[in-house]
Amino acid sequence: xxxxxxxxEKSFELTINRLCYELIENHNDFSNTALIxxxxxxxxxxxxxxxxxxxxxxxxxxxxxxxDVTFYRDDFRRRENPIVPQTTSMNFIVEDKTVILIDDxxxxxxxxxxxxxxxxxxxxxxxxxxxVLIDRRFSRQLPIEPNYVGKTVxxxxxxxxxxxxxxxxxxxxxxxxTE
Amino acid sequence: MEDRIALKKHLSTKHLLxxxxxxxxxxxxxxxxxxxxxxxLNRPIKKVPSLRDITVANLFFENSTRxxxxxxxxEKRLSADVVNFSASTSALKKGETLVDTVNNILAxxxxxxxxxxxxxGACVYLSKHIDVNIINAGDGxxxxxxxxxxxxxxxxxxxxxxxxxKVVIVGDILHSRVALSNIFxxxxxxxxxxxxxxxxxxxxxxxSLGVNVGHNLKEALEWCDVANMLRIQLERQEIKYFxxxxxxxxxxxxxxxxLDSLSKKITxxxxxxxxxxxxxxxxxxxxxxxxxxxxxxxxVAIRMAILYLLAGKIEKSA
Numbered sequence: 452x453x454x455x456x457x458x459x460e461k462s463f464e465l466t467i468n469r470l471c472y473e474l475i476e477n478h479n480d481f482s483n484t485a486l487i488x489x490x491x492x493x494x495x496x497x498x499x500x501x502x503x504x505x506x507x508x509x510x511x512x513x514x515x516x517x518x519d520v521t522f523y524r525d526d527f528r529r530r531e532n533p534i535v536p537q538t539t540s541m542n543f544i545v546e547d548k549t550v551i552l553i554d555d556x557x558x559x560x561x562x563x564x565x566x567x568x569x570x571x572x573x574x575x576x577x578x579x580x581x582x583v584l585i586d587r588r589f590s591r592q593l594p595i596e597p598n599y600v601g602k603t604v605x606x607x608x609x610x611x612x613x614x615x616x617x618x619x620x621x622x623x624x625x626x627x628x629t630e
Numbered sequence: 631m632e633d634r635i636a637l638k639k640h641l642s643t644k645h646l647l648x649x650x651x652x653x654x655x656x657x658x659x660x661x662x663x664x665x666x667x668x669x670x671l672n673r674p675i676k677k678v679p680s681l682r683d684i685t686v687a688n689l690f691f692e693n694s695t696r697x698x699x700x701x702x703x704x705e706k707r708l709s710a711d712v713v714n715f716s717a718s719t720s721a722l723k724k725g726e727t728l729v730d731t732v733n734n735i736l737a738x739x740x741x742x743x744x745x746x747x748x749x750x751g752a753c754v755y756l757s758k759h760i761d762v763n764i765i766n767a768g769d770g771x772x773x774x775x776x777x778x779x780x781x782x783x784x785x786x787x788x789x790x791x792x793x794x795x796k797v798v799i800v801g802d803i804l805h806s807r808v809a810l811s812n813i814f815x816x817x818x819x820x821x822x823x824x825x826x827x828x829x830x831x832x833x834x835x836x837x838s839l840g841v842n843v844g845h846n847l848k849e850a851l852e853w854c855d856v857a858n859m860l861r862i863q864l865e866r867q868e869i870k871y872f873x874x875x876x877x878x879x880x881x882x883x884x885x886x887x888x889l890d891s892l893s894k895k896i897t898x899x900x901x902x903x904x905x906x907x908x909x910x911x912x913x914x915x916x917x918x919x920x921x922x923x924x925x926x927x928x929x930v931a932i933r934m935a936i937l938y939l940l941a942g943k944i945e946k947s948a
Contacts, residue, residue, distance in 0.1 A: 519666070521666070522666075522670065522678035522679070522680045522708075522938075523678060523679060523680075527680050527941075527942065528683075528941065528942060528944060528945075534639070535639055535659070535662060535663065536663070536666045538665075538666075538669075539666065539669050539670075541673075544674055568679070569678075571675070572673050572674065572675040572677070572678075573673060573674060573675075574674060
């Protein structure tokens with residue numbers, strides 16, 4: 452198996468910082484904005500972005516939740532086994548708020564589609580934006596495009612993008628795996 | 631992430647016919663999935679689209695309120711299409727057999743069957759003759775698996791874990807499918823079980839299931855962490871098993887006085903329907919030690935989990 456680095460520790464941190472400042476440009480003090488991570492690994496990114504924003508903006512608390520889209524997926528019964536869902540933690544409703552949907556890797560767009568559906572179960576947001584760390588462009592199966600992108604990569608179907616987190620895998624990094 | 635890997639991702643069975651033939655892994659998987667559905671049920675919109683291409687038939691050959699409503703709500707909250715059938719209004723009265731009735735319903739393209747039937751083994755019999763996923767919603771005095779699962783789930787929720795807990799089942803053990811399924815389920819999860827009731831309402835070889843048998847309510851309650859009070863099933867009793875209900879109540883009815891005389895606070899459960907003043911008094915049923923309404927609430931989440939996991943086993947039609 453061949454591994455190629457996409458983001459190393461240093462560029463990982465720079466990318467997260469840049470994404471935060473891009474968000475601040477558009478959302479000012481985040482008084483009407485909620486960050487929602489898509490489980491499993493979008494939750495890590497949302498957590499990281501949330502704490503970084505907190506660090507930059509000071510004491511301001513930013514609404515933050517995680518959703519698991521398992522029950523909204525369009526591939527139920529088209530897989531070998533049903534997926535066992537992860538925790539959804541949403542202690543607010545999104546009615547009239549600006550939602551920033553966060554995932555680590557954007558690929559076919561189907562997870563995001565399911566996420567958009569699920570968010571509606573918590574009210575009607577004013578608008579929804581999409582933030583991803585890695586955008587695998589030219590591989591979308593649905594008309595979904597991100598508003599904030601950490602890094603864009605060109606990949607083929609047989610390749611896998613791996614995002615590793617310090618708190619889980621010991622090191623922040625992203626690499627591309629080729630069989 | 632770790633949980634995801636450690637957990638088995640599918641049930642070992644295509645049907646839920648009883649607790650006896652499912653594994654501890656199955657039970658844990660159902661519980662984990664139910665946790666997620668419980669969260670869904672607390673959302674402003676309590677509905678997910680998972681089963682939108684599935685049709686479920688609820689076949690109730692015996693009366694039911696709670697179980698039928700609970701199943702129907704679970705199905706609707708998963709976006710399944712639902713057809714209901716109850717024996718009292720059907721062509722069964724015209725002499726049709728069970729297999730014929732069900733096959734006719736299946737000819738209308740039904741994917742899953744939830745069935746309650748007065749005859750023990752009806753679901754097992756049906757599973758051998760038709761090719762859909764069957765969920766047993768109670769078959770005579772045999773098993774009532776979803777009730778046992780929601781009972782154990784409620785204990786887990788209240789006490790943190792089922793393992794090592796002591797549970798006493800009080801009342802009409804002889805006619806109770808809830809008792810049998812509960813015994814299997816609690817034992818699989820590592821709890822200790824005692825049954826307590828009049829000798830006449832105790833199946834003769836119940837001890838061979840590895841449960842303690844008691845005939846003194848006070849002693850049983852002193853021993854346990856959780857007491858599951860059962861109803862006297864007069865409709866299944868063809869002969870008199872005890873002199874009078876009043877005497878039963880005096881010997882085995884749970885009241886505030888006994889509850890307060892115990893050395894610790896135990897948890898009270900009841901599968902419903904409650905006969906207030908017979909097996910349990912109103913002040914106990916409505917006390918803060920009772921989790922009777924939590925059981926009902928958890929019932930929907932547990933049934934959603936079972937429907938979801940079994941539906942995952944249905945082949946997608948091309």
